Amino acid sequence: MTSTFVRIIFGLLLGVSVLNGWWLVALPLCALGVWFFPLYIECIIAGIVFDALFGLTPGIGLWAYVGTIGSVVVFGVVGFFKNKMR
Numbered sequence: 001m002t003s004t005f006v007r008i009i010f011g012l013l014l015g016v017s018v019l020n021g022w023w024l025v026a027l028p029l030c031a032l033g034v035w036f037f038p039l040y041i042e043c044i045i046a047g048i049v050f051d052a053l054f055g056l057t058p059g060i061g062l063w064a065y066v067g068t069i070g071s072v073v074v075f076g077v078v079g080f081f082k083n084k085m086r
Contacts, residue, residue: 003037007037007040010029010037010042011042014026014029014033014043014046018050018053026046027071030042030047031074031078034075034079035082040075043071046067046071047068047069047071047072048068048071049067050067050068051065051066051068054067055067
């Protein structure tokens with residue numbers, strides 16, 4: 001299997017989990033995607049989409065951006081450790 005095919009499968013799994021609201025499934029998929037693929041921006045896009053679908057409710061404050069904040073943190077932390085360990 002090629003890397004492109006596996007990346008597409010990861011993207012589809014990530015998309016399905018975000019559309020169903022399974023952020024606790026999407027976050028480990030993001031971490032694995034950032035670890036195995038170069039520049040896995042799909043993680044940050046998934047966080048923005050999750051917030052657009054489920055988080056932008058008036059009156060919930062910072063929790064409205066938990067998907068975007070979480071995806072950026074996972075992207076940064078896993079990317080940092082990926083560079084240090086390789």
